[in-house]
Amino acid sequence: MDKQRDFVLRTIEERGIKFVRLWFTDVVGTLKSVAIAPAEVESAFIEGLGFDGSAIEGLTRSFESDLLAFPDPATFQILPWRAGIDPTARMFCDITTPDGQPAVADPRNVLKRMLEKAADKGFTFYTHPEIEFYLLKSSEYGPNGPEPVDQAGYFDNVPGGTAHDFRRESVRMLEDLGISVEFSHHEAGHGQNEIDLRYADALATADNIMTFRTVVKEVAISQGVYATFMPKPMSNQPGSGMHTHLSLFEGDQNAFYEPGAQYRLSKTGRxxxxxxxTHAPEITAVTNQFVNSYKRLWGGxxxxxFVCWGHNNRSALVRVPMYKPNKGQSSRVEYRGIDSASNPYLSFALLLAAGLKGIEEGYELPPEAEDNVWQLTDSERRALGFNPLPASLDHAIAAMESSELVAETLGEQVFxxxxxxxxxxxxxxxxxxxxxxxxHNLGIL
Structure with missing residues (x-):
């Protein structure tokens, strides 16, 4: 840690950094930022930066409002969109109480607690998100709704199109920030894009997602367009999900991989x-936390x-991707329910908690969904045991309220x-x- 702090202080001096932004998130997942002068960074490492936690959504109660933000030197990066103005860097923070205890409502701490629980069982948790979002001509909208920047579709190549320049600049910035991108492309919706981040441990991924959203917003502003992570901004276009690939490792070994098993999926993976x-309905109010999220989940x-799994079945909630020959380390599962507007720290904590519960309790994996689940009738789905996810935020809240798993994972205050x-x-x-x-009603009633 001291070496990392020394590196940060030395880099600030050598690169002429004028401001250092300290970042953290509230319970909803909104990024918070406070800028400090370079001369204050060393004391922030040692003493933290005090602030009023009661002014931040869900972070603390008013009678215990004093909190401290301690920058994590391992997250130090220079912000590329500020390079030509006043060189600015950022670090994510861990939030503590004045007596040095981790703040129970700090979303980053919620995930760290869950990762420590996994580590106690010998597991490291890795994630790989596919992040979808829309590019619109502006944040304004008329009677026909928001206006996308193009009419293109899935994987379309649009010569001279806005999205090409946008994705190229976004990927360049992400790489400059040390965030590795696997690939990027136009998605199925008009103006919809997807950028996939490479596998990383879950805490690094959550930090990267928060940075990603900021980069995408900044690049959009610089190009005169508007980027939104709203789950379903247009009723006649697909919603924006954040399909996330998950895997557990025991040391250097992928715990989901078993050479002779069906789909090479181990008992641990199953x-x-x-x-x-089992726990998907309970965690949906967090992985899909807005009213609009359910327009995506139930909007085609x-x-x-529906709650089911399948091998390479894109209609299932959980998908086991096609196995790559001679690549046992790539064995993973894909959770397709989560959307791009979720708080990644809380969502990853709950996905991990649900999966670990299955391992601890020895849950039996039900038969897989072999057919296209969307094309089945309601009675066929019921017969196959494919229960629906919550149909609205109201239903999701009801499922979450009675969940011991969610209450225990989030902690009383966040819950x-x-x-x-x-x-x-x-x-x-x-x-x-x-x-x-x-x-439909005003003119006839």
Missing amino acids: QFIAGLL GEAPS NYSILNKREEWKGYRAEVTPFELK
């Missing part, structure tokens, strides 16, 4: 999937609506705040008179 399926466009926050959102949504109602 139990992990069973845990994901390859979004998973209670999340329930209250989502109830308020649902209450406001339920009271809203929508354009749909006006269009």
Whole structure:
């Protein structure tokens, strides 16, 4: 740690850094930032930076508002979009109470607690997200809704198109920040894009996702367009998911890999999937935390609506991707429910908790979904045991409220705040008179 701190202090001096931004997130997953002068960085490492936690969504209660932000020197990076102005760097922070205890409502700490639990069982948790988002001409919208920057579709090559330049600049910035990108392409929706980050440990991935969102927003602003991670901004276009590949390693060995097993999926891997399926409804209020998230989950466009798994079946909630010959280390499972607007720290903590529960309790993996789940009738799905995910935020809250797993993983404070926050959102949504109602009712009733 001292070597990392020394490296940061030396780099700040050598590169002429003018400001250092300290980053952390609130419970909803909104990035928070405070800039300090280079001369204050050393004391921030040692003493932390004090702030009023009660002013941050869900971070603490008003009677215990004082908190400290301690920058993590391992996350130090120079921000490329500030390079030509006042050179600026950033570090993610761990939040503590004044007596030095980790803040129970710090989302980064929630994930670190869960990763420590996995480590106690000999596991390291790796994740690989495929992040979808829309590029719009602006944040404004008319009677026909938001206006996408193009009319292109999946993998389309658009000569001279906005998305090409956008993705190229975004990937360059991400690489400059030390975030490795696997590939990028146009997605199925008009103006929809996808950029996939390489595998990394879950904490690094969550930090990378928060940085990714900022990079995408900054590049969009620089190119005169608007980027949104809203799960479903247009009713006639697919929603934006964040399909995430998951794997557990025991030392250097992939715990999901077994050479002679079906799909080369080990007993540990099968139990992990069973845990994901068993607890999926309970964690959906976190992996899909907004009213709009359920427009994606139940709006078609390859979004998973039912709790089932399949081998290379893109209609299933959990997919076991095609095995790559001679690449046992690449064995993994893909959770397709999570959307691009989730808090990655809390979502990864719950996905890991659900999977570990399956391993601990020896859950049995149900038969796989071999057919296209969307094309089955309701009665066929019921007969096969494919239960639906929550159909609305209201249903998701009800499933989460009674979940011991979610309460234990998030901790009392984050759990209670999340329930209250989502109830308020649902209450406001339920009271809203929508354009749909006006269009279909006002002129005839």
